[in-house]
Amino acid sequence: MSTDERPELPAELWLHIGEMVEPEERYKLIGLNRLFFEIVMNERYRNLSLVSQDGYSFVETMERLLYVLSRSLASSRKHSRLTEYLSCGCGCAFTRMPGIAKRVRTLTIWPEDVCRAVYPEKDEGSHFKTVPVDKTPDTIWRKTKRRVFKKDASPKPEYTVIRLPDLPKPPARLRMFKQALRGLTNLEELSIKRRVRLNGNYQPLPPPDQMFGFLPTCMQECIWPAIKKSVRKLTLDVDNQFFEDFVPAQENFPKSLRHFVLRLWSTPRENFKMSDEVVPFVRQLSSSRNGSLEKLSLEGDCQALWSAFGTIPNLHNLELHVPAQIIIQQDTQDTDLHRLLLNNAESIQHLSVIPVNTPRRSSFDASAEPRWQQAGVDSPKTLHKLKSLKFKFPWRGGVGSETREWSSALNYYALLGQNATSLTVQDSLSLAGLESTLRAFHRVRQAPFQELHLNVTVLSPAVVNTITQLCPNLVKLDLVYGTLLPDGEFNSWTLKPSLAETMLAKFIQQIKERGCHPCPSLTDISLMTYVARTGLKYHLPLMKAYAEILPSIVSFAGIRDATEEALAQLEPKMAFLAAGSGRNAAWS
Secondary structure, eight states, X not given: OOTTTXXXXXXXXXXXXXXXXXXXXGGGGGGTOHHHHXXXXXXXXXXXXXXXXXXXXXXXXXXXXXXXXXXXXXXXGGGTTOOOXXXXXXXXXXXXXXXXXXXOXXXXXXXXXXXXXXXXXXXXXXXXXEEEOOOOOOOHHHHHHHHHHSOOOSOOOOEEEEEOOOOOOHHHHHHHHHHHHHTOTTOOEEEEEOHHHHXXXXXXXXXXXXHXXXXXXXXXXXXHHHHXXXXXXXXXXXXGGGHHHHXXXXXXXXXXXXXXXXXXXXXXXXXXXXXXXXXXXXXXXXXXXXXXXXXXXXXXXXXXXXXXXXXXXXXXXXXEEEEHHHHHSTTGGGBHHHHHHHHTTTTOOEEEEEEXXXXXXXXXXXXXXXXXXXXXXXXXXXXXXXXXXXXXXXXXXXXXXXXXXXXXXXXXXXXXTSSOSEEEEEEEEOHHHHHXXXXXXXXXXXXXXXXXXXXXXXXXXXXXXXXHHHOTTOSEEEEEEEEEOOTTOOGGGGGOGGGHHHHHHHHHHHHHHHTOOOOTTOOEEEEEEEETTTXXXXXXXXXXXXXXXXXXXXXXXXXXXXXXXXXXXXXXXOOOOOTTSSXXXXXX
Protein backbone atom coordinates (compact mmCIF):
# COMPACT_ATOMS: atom_id res chain seq x y z
CA MET A 1 0.00 0.00 0.00
CA SER A 2 1.41 3.42 -0.90
CA THR A 3 1.87 6.21 1.59
CA ASP A 4 -1.06 8.21 0.17
CA GLU A 5 -3.43 5.23 0.53
CA ARG A 6 -2.39 4.35 4.09
CA PRO A 7 -5.41 4.76 6.43
CA GLU A 8 -5.24 7.30 9.25
CA LEU A 9 -5.67 5.60 12.64
CA PRO A 10 -7.21 7.42 15.62
CA ALA A 11 -4.81 8.79 18.22
CA GLU A 12 -6.34 6.55 20.91
CA LEU A 13 -5.52 3.46 18.84
CA TRP A 14 -1.91 4.56 18.33
CA LEU A 15 -1.55 5.11 22.08
CA HIS A 16 -3.00 1.68 22.76
CA ILE A 17 -0.44 0.18 20.39
CA GLY A 18 2.30 2.06 22.24
CA GLU A 19 1.19 0.52 25.54
CA MET A 20 1.65 -2.97 24.11
CA VAL A 21 5.27 -2.32 23.15
CA GLU A 22 7.99 -3.18 25.64
CA PRO A 23 9.18 -0.11 27.62
CA GLU A 24 12.77 -0.43 26.37
CA GLU A 25 11.50 -0.42 22.76
CA ARG A 26 9.10 2.50 23.00
CA TYR A 27 11.71 5.11 22.21
CA LYS A 28 11.86 3.73 18.67
CA LEU A 29 8.29 4.89 18.07
CA ILE A 30 9.44 8.52 17.84
CA GLY A 31 10.14 8.03 14.14
CA LEU A 32 6.95 6.10 13.38
CA ASN A 33 4.67 9.08 12.77
CA ARG A 34 4.07 12.67 13.75
CA LEU A 35 1.84 11.75 16.70
CA PHE A 36 4.56 9.87 18.59
CA PHE A 37 7.12 12.52 17.64
CA GLU A 38 4.96 15.26 19.13
CA ILE A 39 4.29 13.25 22.30
CA VAL A 40 7.99 12.60 22.92
CA MET A 41 9.08 16.16 22.14
CA ASN A 42 6.34 17.68 24.32
CA GLU A 43 7.39 15.48 27.23
CA ARG A 44 11.10 16.16 26.73
CA TYR A 45 10.77 19.94 26.81
CA ARG A 46 7.79 20.22 29.16
CA ASN A 47 9.70 21.50 32.21
CA LEU A 48 12.14 24.40 32.02
CA SER A 49 14.22 25.56 35.01
CA LEU A 50 16.24 28.76 34.90
CA VAL A 51 18.12 28.33 38.18
CA SER A 52 21.78 28.59 37.20
CA GLN A 53 24.21 31.51 37.27
CA ASP A 54 26.30 29.91 34.52
CA GLY A 55 26.31 32.25 31.54
CA TYR A 56 26.97 29.59 28.92
CA SER A 57 24.11 27.38 30.12
CA PHE A 58 21.83 30.43 30.12
CA VAL A 59 22.76 31.42 26.57
CA GLU A 60 22.42 27.86 25.30
CA THR A 61 18.92 27.62 26.79
CA MET A 62 17.89 30.92 25.22
CA GLU A 63 19.19 29.70 21.85
CA ARG A 64 16.96 26.63 22.04
CA LEU A 65 13.92 28.71 22.95
CA LEU A 66 14.64 31.09 20.07
CA TYR A 67 14.60 28.24 17.54
CA VAL A 68 18.34 28.52 17.00
CA LEU A 69 21.06 25.90 16.81
CA SER A 70 23.80 25.76 19.43
CA ARG A 71 26.68 27.96 18.34
CA SER A 72 29.20 25.16 18.71
CA LEU A 73 27.14 23.12 16.22
CA ALA A 74 26.33 26.03 13.93
CA SER A 75 30.02 26.54 13.29
CA SER A 76 30.56 22.90 12.30
CA ARG A 77 30.65 21.74 8.71
CA LYS A 78 27.89 19.23 9.34
CA HIS A 79 25.22 21.94 9.56
CA SER A 80 26.64 24.35 7.01
CA ARG A 81 23.88 23.60 4.46
CA LEU A 82 21.11 25.00 6.69
CA THR A 83 20.56 28.46 5.34
CA GLU A 84 18.10 30.23 7.61
CA TYR A 85 19.68 32.41 10.27
CA LEU A 86 18.58 34.55 13.16
CA SER A 87 20.49 37.35 14.84
CA CYS A 88 20.51 37.56 18.64
CA GLY A 89 21.67 41.17 18.73
CA CYS A 90 25.33 40.50 19.41
CA GLY A 91 26.44 40.24 15.77
CA CYS A 92 26.39 36.42 15.67
CA ALA A 93 24.28 34.29 13.35
CA PHE A 94 22.57 31.07 14.36
CA THR A 95 21.02 28.30 12.33
CA ARG A 96 17.26 27.94 12.80
CA MET A 97 15.89 24.69 14.30
CA PRO A 98 12.35 23.43 15.03
CA GLY A 99 10.81 25.48 17.84
CA ILE A 100 10.47 24.21 21.39
CA ALA A 101 9.23 27.30 23.26
CA LYS A 102 5.60 26.36 22.62
CA ARG A 103 6.23 22.93 24.15
CA VAL A 104 7.20 24.37 27.56
CA ARG A 105 4.39 23.96 30.10
CA THR A 106 6.21 24.52 33.42
CA LEU A 107 8.73 27.30 34.07
CA THR A 108 10.78 27.75 37.24
CA ILE A 109 12.84 30.93 37.67
CA TRP A 110 15.24 31.97 40.39
CA PRO A 111 15.43 35.72 39.68
CA GLU A 112 18.70 36.29 41.54
CA ASP A 113 20.51 33.58 39.57
CA VAL A 114 19.06 34.66 36.22
CA CYS A 115 20.14 38.22 36.99
CA ARG A 116 23.68 36.98 37.65
CA ALA A 117 23.63 35.00 34.41
CA VAL A 118 22.65 38.12 32.49
CA TYR A 119 24.94 40.48 34.43
CA PRO A 120 27.98 38.41 35.55
CA GLU A 121 30.08 39.71 38.42
CA LYS A 122 33.39 39.09 36.65
CA ASP A 123 34.85 38.13 33.30
CA GLU A 124 33.66 34.63 32.44
CA GLY A 125 36.67 33.76 30.30
CA SER A 126 36.72 31.14 27.55
CA HIS A 127 34.48 28.09 27.47
CA PHE A 128 35.49 24.63 26.29
CA LYS A 129 33.48 21.55 25.41
CA THR A 130 34.37 17.87 25.05
CA VAL A 131 32.92 16.32 21.88
CA PRO A 132 33.37 12.85 20.32
CA VAL A 133 35.63 12.44 17.31
CA ASP A 134 34.20 10.89 14.16
CA LYS A 135 35.86 7.58 13.33
CA THR A 136 35.87 5.35 10.31
CA PRO A 137 33.42 2.43 10.62
CA ASP A 138 34.79 -0.79 12.05
CA THR A 139 35.16 -3.76 9.74
CA ILE A 140 33.97 -7.25 10.68
CA TRP A 141 37.59 -8.32 11.18
CA ARG A 142 38.30 -5.45 13.60
CA LYS A 143 35.19 -6.19 15.63
CA THR A 144 36.06 -9.89 15.86
CA LYS A 145 39.66 -9.20 16.79
CA ARG A 146 38.65 -6.78 19.53
CA ARG A 147 36.09 -9.21 20.91
CA VAL A 148 38.45 -12.20 20.95
CA PHE A 149 41.75 -10.71 22.02
CA LYS A 150 40.66 -7.71 24.08
CA LYS A 151 37.35 -9.17 25.31
CA ASP A 152 35.63 -5.89 24.55
CA ALA A 153 32.67 -5.89 22.18
CA SER A 154 32.23 -2.11 21.97
CA PRO A 155 34.82 0.40 20.71
CA LYS A 156 35.87 3.09 23.14
CA PRO A 157 34.94 6.53 21.82
CA GLU A 158 37.59 9.16 21.36
CA TYR A 159 37.02 12.75 22.42
CA THR A 160 38.53 16.11 21.74
CA VAL A 161 38.22 19.50 23.39
CA ILE A 162 37.04 22.47 21.33
CA ARG A 163 36.88 26.13 22.26
CA LEU A 164 33.40 27.65 22.14
CA PRO A 165 32.68 31.13 20.80
CA ASP A 166 32.66 34.02 23.27
CA LEU A 167 29.36 34.70 25.00
CA PRO A 168 27.21 37.72 24.14
CA LYS A 169 27.46 40.88 26.22
CA PRO A 170 24.85 41.56 28.96
CA PRO A 171 22.62 43.80 26.78
CA ALA A 172 22.45 41.08 24.11
CA ARG A 173 21.68 38.42 26.75
CA LEU A 174 18.84 40.53 28.11
CA ARG A 175 17.38 40.90 24.61
CA MET A 176 17.61 37.14 24.11
CA PHE A 177 15.91 36.57 27.47
CA LYS A 178 13.04 38.91 26.64
CA GLN A 179 12.51 37.42 23.22
CA ALA A 180 12.57 33.87 24.60
CA LEU A 181 10.02 34.66 27.32
CA ARG A 182 7.62 36.14 24.78
CA GLY A 183 7.53 32.78 23.01
CA LEU A 184 6.22 30.82 26.03
CA THR A 185 2.61 31.22 25.00
CA ASN A 186 1.47 27.77 26.19
CA LEU A 187 2.86 28.00 29.72
CA GLU A 188 0.55 26.45 32.33
CA GLU A 189 2.64 26.71 35.51
CA LEU A 190 4.99 29.50 36.55
CA SER A 191 7.12 29.28 39.69
CA ILE A 192 9.33 32.16 40.84
CA LYS A 193 11.42 31.30 43.90
CA ARG A 194 13.96 33.15 45.95
CA ARG A 195 17.29 31.36 45.91
CA VAL A 196 18.28 32.26 49.49
CA ARG A 197 15.45 30.24 50.99
CA LEU A 198 15.96 27.24 48.73
CA ASN A 199 19.70 26.93 49.24
CA GLY A 200 19.52 27.54 52.97
CA ASN A 201 22.56 29.79 53.00
CA TYR A 202 22.86 33.50 52.47
CA GLN A 203 25.06 33.98 49.43
CA PRO A 204 25.80 37.42 47.95
CA LEU A 205 22.82 38.68 45.97
CA PRO A 206 22.73 41.12 43.06
CA PRO A 207 22.55 44.78 44.13
CA PRO A 208 18.99 45.89 44.99
CA ASP A 209 19.02 48.60 42.33
CA GLN A 210 19.92 45.99 39.71
CA MET A 211 17.10 43.70 40.86
CA PHE A 212 14.60 46.58 40.93
CA GLY A 213 15.41 47.23 37.29
CA PHE A 214 15.58 43.60 36.20
CA LEU A 215 12.36 42.20 37.70
CA PRO A 216 9.79 44.73 36.41
CA THR A 217 11.31 44.57 32.93
CA CYS A 218 11.02 40.79 32.70
CA MET A 219 7.63 40.43 34.38
CA GLN A 220 5.71 43.38 32.91
CA GLU A 221 7.17 43.44 29.41
CA CYS A 222 7.70 39.74 28.72
CA ILE A 223 6.17 37.17 31.07
CA TRP A 224 2.70 38.50 31.87
CA PRO A 225 1.72 39.40 28.26
CA ALA A 226 2.72 35.89 27.11
CA ILE A 227 1.06 33.80 29.86
CA LYS A 228 -2.01 35.82 30.84
CA LYS A 229 -4.34 33.46 28.93
CA SER A 230 -2.64 30.12 29.56
CA VAL A 231 -1.19 30.05 33.10
CA ARG A 232 -3.10 27.80 35.52
CA LYS A 233 -0.80 27.75 38.56
CA LEU A 234 1.33 30.63 39.84
CA THR A 235 3.90 30.35 42.64
CA LEU A 236 5.51 33.51 44.02
CA ASP A 237 8.19 32.76 46.62
CA VAL A 238 9.56 36.27 46.89
CA ASP A 239 10.82 38.94 49.24
CA ASN A 240 8.26 41.48 50.37
CA GLN A 241 10.28 44.39 48.99
CA PHE A 242 10.06 43.01 45.44
CA PHE A 243 6.39 41.96 45.43
CA GLU A 244 5.14 45.11 43.70
CA ASP A 245 7.39 44.31 40.73
CA PHE A 246 5.53 41.04 40.18
CA VAL A 247 1.99 42.45 40.16
CA PRO A 248 0.73 42.59 36.54
CA ALA A 249 -1.05 45.53 34.96
CA GLN A 250 -4.79 45.28 34.46
CA GLU A 251 -4.51 44.45 30.75
CA ASN A 252 -2.12 41.58 31.56
CA PHE A 253 -3.98 40.14 34.54
CA PRO A 254 -4.23 36.29 34.37
CA LYS A 255 -7.68 35.14 33.28
CA SER A 256 -7.56 31.39 33.91
CA LEU A 257 -5.54 31.00 37.12
CA ARG A 258 -6.62 28.00 39.21
CA HIS A 259 -4.01 27.80 41.98
CA PHE A 260 -2.05 30.68 43.52
CA VAL A 261 0.83 29.96 45.93
CA LEU A 262 2.19 32.93 47.86
CA ARG A 263 5.29 32.67 50.05
CA LEU A 264 6.09 36.14 51.29
CA TRP A 265 9.18 36.93 53.34
CA SER A 266 10.14 40.18 55.03
CA THR A 267 13.06 41.37 57.12
CA PRO A 268 13.44 43.06 60.53
CA ARG A 269 14.37 46.21 58.64
CA GLU A 270 10.85 46.19 57.14
CA ASN A 271 9.40 45.58 60.62
CA PHE A 272 7.83 42.35 59.29
CA LYS A 273 5.17 44.33 57.43
CA MET A 274 3.38 43.21 54.29
CA SER A 275 3.23 45.00 50.96
CA ASP A 276 0.04 46.95 50.29
CA GLU A 277 -0.31 45.22 46.90
CA VAL A 278 -0.76 41.71 48.30
CA VAL A 279 -4.40 41.85 49.42
CA PRO A 280 -5.77 43.62 46.29
CA PHE A 281 -3.91 41.15 44.08
CA VAL A 282 -5.39 38.10 45.86
CA ARG A 283 -8.87 39.60 45.97
CA GLN A 284 -8.80 40.34 42.26
CA LEU A 285 -7.71 36.77 41.51
CA SER A 286 -10.68 35.37 43.43
CA SER A 287 -13.24 37.99 42.39
CA SER A 288 -16.42 36.97 40.64
CA ARG A 289 -15.26 38.73 37.48
CA ASN A 290 -12.44 36.21 37.08
CA GLY A 291 -14.12 33.40 39.01
CA SER A 292 -11.39 30.88 38.21
CA LEU A 293 -9.24 30.69 41.37
CA GLU A 294 -9.88 27.33 43.03
CA LYS A 295 -7.03 27.04 45.53
CA LEU A 296 -4.99 29.52 47.58
CA SER A 297 -1.77 28.61 49.43
CA LEU A 298 -0.22 31.03 51.94
CA GLU A 299 3.10 30.97 53.79
CA GLY A 300 5.37 33.64 55.19
CA ASP A 301 6.78 35.49 58.18
CA CYS A 302 4.85 38.75 57.66
CA GLN A 303 2.64 39.09 60.72
CA ALA A 304 -0.19 40.79 58.80
CA LEU A 305 -0.44 37.86 56.39
CA TRP A 306 -3.19 36.22 58.46
CA SER A 307 -5.17 39.30 59.51
CA ALA A 308 -5.17 41.46 56.38
CA PHE A 309 -7.18 39.31 53.98
CA GLY A 310 -10.51 39.20 55.79
CA THR A 311 -13.15 37.58 53.59
CA ILE A 312 -11.79 36.27 50.28
CA PRO A 313 -14.48 35.85 47.58
CA ASN A 314 -15.13 32.37 46.18
CA LEU A 315 -12.44 30.72 48.33
CA HIS A 316 -13.10 26.94 48.29
CA ASN A 317 -9.64 25.41 48.81
CA LEU A 318 -7.22 26.93 51.32
CA GLU A 319 -3.72 25.65 52.14
CA LEU A 320 -1.90 27.31 55.05
CA HIS A 321 1.74 26.88 56.06
CA VAL A 322 1.59 28.58 59.44
CA PRO A 323 4.13 29.19 62.23
CA ALA A 324 4.08 26.22 64.59
CA GLN A 325 3.66 28.35 67.71
CA ILE A 326 0.23 29.54 66.54
CA ILE A 327 -1.08 25.97 66.53
CA ILE A 328 0.26 24.94 69.93
CA GLN A 329 -0.61 27.99 72.03
CA GLN A 330 -3.45 27.75 74.51
CA ASP A 331 -5.63 30.48 72.97
CA THR A 332 -5.66 29.00 69.49
CA GLN A 333 -9.20 30.24 68.78
CA ASP A 334 -8.20 33.85 69.53
CA THR A 335 -5.54 34.23 66.84
CA ASP A 336 -5.66 36.06 63.52
CA LEU A 337 -5.26 32.69 61.81
CA HIS A 338 -8.54 31.47 63.30
CA ARG A 339 -10.25 34.72 62.38
CA LEU A 340 -9.15 34.23 58.78
CA LEU A 341 -10.79 30.79 58.78
CA LEU A 342 -13.99 32.03 60.39
CA ASN A 343 -14.27 34.97 58.00
CA ASN A 344 -14.31 32.46 55.13
CA ALA A 345 -16.35 29.74 56.86
CA GLU A 346 -19.19 30.13 54.34
CA SER A 347 -16.98 29.15 51.39
CA ILE A 348 -14.08 26.94 52.56
CA GLN A 349 -14.66 23.31 51.56
CA HIS A 350 -11.09 21.96 51.62
CA LEU A 351 -8.54 23.02 54.24
CA SER A 352 -4.89 22.10 54.71
CA VAL A 353 -2.91 23.30 57.75
CA ILE A 354 0.83 22.56 57.72
CA PRO A 355 2.90 23.99 60.61
CA VAL A 356 6.40 25.17 59.76
CA ASN A 357 9.33 25.74 62.08
CA THR A 358 9.75 29.48 62.36
CA PRO A 359 11.53 31.61 64.99
CA ARG A 360 9.87 31.95 68.35
CA ARG A 361 7.21 34.59 68.79
CA SER A 362 9.67 36.78 70.67
CA SER A 363 11.39 37.48 67.34
CA PHE A 364 8.30 39.28 66.01
CA ASP A 365 7.80 42.97 66.60
CA ALA A 366 4.46 43.46 68.34
CA SER A 367 4.15 47.05 67.08
CA ALA A 368 4.16 45.80 63.49
CA GLU A 369 0.93 43.88 63.98
CA PRO A 370 -0.97 44.70 67.20
CA ARG A 371 -3.71 42.20 66.30
CA TRP A 372 -1.39 39.21 66.34
CA GLN A 373 -3.29 38.04 69.43
CA GLN A 374 -7.02 38.68 69.49
CA ALA A 375 -9.62 38.03 72.15
CA GLY A 376 -13.34 37.43 72.20
CA VAL A 377 -14.37 35.50 69.12
CA ASP A 378 -18.10 36.09 68.64
CA SER A 379 -18.64 34.20 65.36
CA PRO A 380 -19.29 30.45 65.11
CA LYS A 381 -16.26 28.32 65.84
CA THR A 382 -16.75 25.67 63.18
CA LEU A 383 -16.35 25.47 59.41
CA HIS A 384 -19.77 24.02 58.70
CA LYS A 385 -19.18 23.60 54.93
CA LEU A 386 -15.80 21.88 55.27
CA LYS A 387 -15.54 18.60 53.34
CA SER A 388 -11.89 17.61 53.75
CA LEU A 389 -9.18 18.44 56.28
CA LYS A 390 -5.46 17.77 55.85
CA PHE A 391 -2.98 18.56 58.59
CA LYS A 392 0.42 17.84 60.03
CA PHE A 393 1.50 18.03 63.64
CA PRO A 394 3.86 20.88 64.61
CA TRP A 395 7.47 20.56 65.63
CA ARG A 396 8.07 18.97 68.98
CA GLY A 397 10.31 20.62 71.50
CA GLY A 398 11.90 19.08 74.56
CA VAL A 399 10.77 15.89 76.24
CA GLY A 400 8.62 17.74 78.77
CA SER A 401 6.68 19.76 76.19
CA GLU A 402 6.24 17.12 73.51
CA THR A 403 2.92 15.73 74.73
CA ARG A 404 1.48 19.17 75.49
CA GLU A 405 2.26 20.60 72.04
CA TRP A 406 0.99 17.50 70.25
CA SER A 407 -2.27 17.45 72.23
CA SER A 408 -2.86 21.18 71.82
CA ALA A 409 -2.51 20.94 68.03
CA LEU A 410 -4.73 17.83 67.91
CA ASN A 411 -7.52 19.54 69.84
CA TYR A 412 -7.44 22.50 67.47
CA TYR A 413 -7.53 20.28 64.39
CA ALA A 414 -10.48 18.37 65.84
CA LEU A 415 -12.28 21.68 66.36
CA LEU A 416 -11.75 22.64 62.72
CA GLY A 417 -12.78 19.25 61.33
CA GLN A 418 -16.07 18.70 63.11
CA ASN A 419 -18.00 18.61 59.82
CA ALA A 420 -15.36 17.22 57.45
CA THR A 421 -16.04 13.91 55.77
CA SER A 422 -12.44 13.29 54.66
CA LEU A 423 -9.33 13.33 56.85
CA THR A 424 -5.65 13.29 55.79
CA VAL A 425 -2.78 13.10 58.29
CA GLN A 426 0.65 13.66 56.80
CA ASP A 427 2.62 12.41 59.81
CA SER A 428 3.65 8.79 60.25
CA LEU A 429 1.65 7.62 63.28
CA SER A 430 2.24 4.85 65.75
CA LEU A 431 -0.66 2.79 67.08
CA ALA A 432 -1.00 5.07 70.13
CA GLY A 433 -0.84 8.20 67.97
CA LEU A 434 -3.40 6.83 65.54
CA GLU A 435 -5.83 5.95 68.32
CA SER A 436 -5.42 9.36 70.01
CA THR A 437 -5.97 11.17 66.71
CA LEU A 438 -9.12 9.29 65.72
CA ARG A 439 -10.59 9.46 69.23
CA ALA A 440 -10.08 13.24 69.36
CA PHE A 441 -12.21 13.62 66.23
CA HIS A 442 -14.67 10.94 67.37
CA ARG A 443 -15.49 12.95 70.53
CA VAL A 444 -16.51 16.13 68.68
CA ARG A 445 -18.04 14.69 65.51
CA GLN A 446 -21.65 13.69 64.98
CA ALA A 447 -20.93 11.42 61.99
CA PRO A 448 -17.87 9.21 61.32
CA PHE A 449 -15.43 9.91 58.50
CA GLN A 450 -16.11 8.51 55.04
CA GLU A 451 -12.53 8.84 53.73
CA LEU A 452 -9.23 8.33 55.56
CA HIS A 453 -5.72 9.00 54.25
CA LEU A 454 -3.18 7.85 56.84
CA ASN A 455 0.48 6.97 57.23
CA VAL A 456 1.37 4.43 59.94
CA THR A 457 4.73 3.07 60.97
CA VAL A 458 3.44 -0.49 61.42
CA LEU A 459 0.37 -2.18 59.93
CA SER A 460 -0.90 -4.70 62.48
CA PRO A 461 -4.29 -6.24 63.34
CA ALA A 462 -4.53 -3.71 66.18
CA VAL A 463 -4.23 -0.82 63.69
CA VAL A 464 -7.00 -2.30 61.52
CA ASN A 465 -9.18 -2.84 64.59
CA THR A 466 -8.71 0.79 65.71
CA ILE A 467 -9.76 2.12 62.32
CA THR A 468 -12.78 -0.19 62.17
CA GLN A 469 -14.07 0.77 65.62
CA LEU A 470 -13.64 4.55 65.31
CA CYS A 471 -14.55 4.90 61.62
CA PRO A 472 -17.24 2.26 60.94
CA ASN A 473 -18.71 4.00 57.87
CA LEU A 474 -15.60 4.33 55.74
CA VAL A 475 -16.07 4.36 51.97
CA LYS A 476 -12.43 4.92 51.00
CA LEU A 477 -9.25 3.99 52.89
CA ASP A 478 -5.80 5.14 51.75
CA LEU A 479 -3.05 3.70 53.94
CA VAL A 480 0.74 3.97 53.68
CA TYR A 481 2.62 1.71 56.08
CA GLY A 482 6.24 0.99 56.89
CA THR A 483 6.11 -2.66 58.01
CA LEU A 484 3.48 -5.40 57.89
CA LEU A 485 3.58 -6.90 61.37
CA PRO A 486 1.28 -9.75 62.49
CA ASP A 487 0.83 -10.27 66.20
CA GLY A 488 3.63 -12.26 67.80
CA GLU A 489 6.25 -11.24 65.22
CA PHE A 490 9.14 -8.79 65.28
CA ASN A 491 10.33 -6.22 62.77
CA SER A 492 13.44 -8.31 62.20
CA TRP A 493 11.52 -10.57 59.79
CA THR A 494 11.89 -7.83 57.13
CA LEU A 495 15.57 -8.80 56.86
CA LYS A 496 14.42 -12.07 55.26
CA PRO A 497 12.39 -11.29 52.11
CA SER A 498 11.59 -14.99 51.73
CA LEU A 499 9.21 -14.68 54.71
CA ALA A 500 7.03 -11.99 53.05
CA GLU A 501 4.36 -14.38 51.77
CA THR A 502 4.26 -16.23 55.07
CA MET A 503 3.76 -13.00 57.03
CA LEU A 504 1.07 -11.85 54.63
CA ALA A 505 -0.85 -15.11 55.05
CA LYS A 506 -0.49 -14.94 58.84
CA PHE A 507 -1.66 -11.32 58.91
CA ILE A 508 -4.78 -12.09 56.83
CA GLN A 509 -5.58 -15.12 59.00
CA GLN A 510 -5.43 -12.98 62.15
CA ILE A 511 -7.74 -10.42 60.54
CA LYS A 512 -10.28 -13.13 59.73
CA GLU A 513 -10.11 -14.76 63.17
CA ARG A 514 -10.56 -11.47 65.06
CA GLY A 515 -13.18 -10.05 62.74
CA CYS A 516 -11.32 -6.72 62.64
CA HIS A 517 -11.59 -6.37 58.87
CA PRO A 518 -12.39 -2.89 57.42
CA CYS A 519 -15.87 -1.43 57.47
CA PRO A 520 -18.66 -3.15 55.48
CA SER A 521 -19.32 0.09 53.57
CA LEU A 522 -15.78 0.21 52.21
CA THR A 523 -15.68 0.24 48.39
CA ASP A 524 -12.15 1.47 47.62
CA ILE A 525 -8.88 0.60 49.35
CA SER A 526 -5.30 1.66 48.72
CA LEU A 527 -2.36 0.07 50.55
CA MET A 528 1.18 1.24 49.86
CA THR A 529 4.49 0.38 51.48
CA TYR A 530 8.12 1.45 51.19
CA VAL A 531 10.41 -0.73 49.08
CA ALA A 532 14.17 -0.37 49.24
CA ARG A 533 15.74 1.45 46.26
CA THR A 534 12.29 1.86 44.71
CA GLY A 535 10.13 4.02 46.95
CA LEU A 536 6.40 3.67 47.52
CA LYS A 537 4.68 0.72 45.85
CA TYR A 538 1.14 -0.63 45.98
CA HIS A 539 0.74 -3.98 47.73
CA LEU A 540 -1.71 -5.64 45.34
CA PRO A 541 -1.73 -9.11 46.99
CA LEU A 542 -2.71 -7.55 50.33
CA MET A 543 -5.47 -5.49 48.71
CA LYS A 544 -6.83 -8.59 46.96
CA ALA A 545 -6.79 -10.47 50.26
CA TYR A 546 -8.87 -7.69 51.82
CA ALA A 547 -11.30 -7.84 48.90
CA GLU A 548 -11.84 -11.54 49.57
CA ILE A 549 -12.72 -10.76 53.18
CA LEU A 550 -14.91 -7.79 52.27
CA PRO A 551 -16.89 -8.24 49.02
CA SER A 552 -17.98 -4.57 49.06
CA ILE A 553 -14.50 -3.52 47.84
CA VAL A 554 -14.78 -2.98 44.09
CA SER A 555 -11.67 -0.89 43.30
CA PHE A 556 -8.05 -0.53 44.34
CA ALA A 557 -6.71 3.05 44.40
CA GLY A 558 -9.74 4.08 42.35
CA ILE A 559 -9.16 1.46 39.61
CA ARG A 560 -11.54 -1.41 38.94
CA ASP A 561 -9.86 -4.71 38.09
CA ALA A 562 -6.50 -3.14 38.92
CA THR A 563 -3.29 -4.80 37.78
CA GLU A 564 0.34 -4.33 38.77
CA GLU A 565 0.97 -2.37 35.57
CA ALA A 566 -2.01 -0.05 36.09
CA LEU A 567 -1.08 0.67 39.71
CA ALA A 568 2.55 1.29 38.76
CA GLN A 569 1.38 4.29 36.72
CA LEU A 570 0.02 5.89 39.92
CA GLU A 571 3.08 5.26 42.07
CA PRO A 572 5.32 8.25 42.83
CA LYS A 573 8.50 7.93 40.82
CA MET A 574 12.01 8.43 42.13
CA ALA A 575 13.71 10.69 39.59
CA PHE A 576 17.46 10.73 39.03
CA LEU A 577 19.35 13.26 36.94
CA ALA A 578 21.53 11.69 34.25
CA ALA A 579 24.76 13.62 34.71
CA GLY A 580 26.80 13.96 31.55
CA SER A 581 23.96 12.94 29.25
CA GLY A 582 24.65 15.91 27.01
CA ARG A 583 21.27 17.49 27.68
CA ASN A 584 21.07 21.05 28.93
CA ALA A 585 20.56 21.07 32.72
CA ALA A 586 17.72 23.57 32.32
CA TRP A 587 15.49 20.85 30.84
CA SER A 588 14.54 18.47 33.64
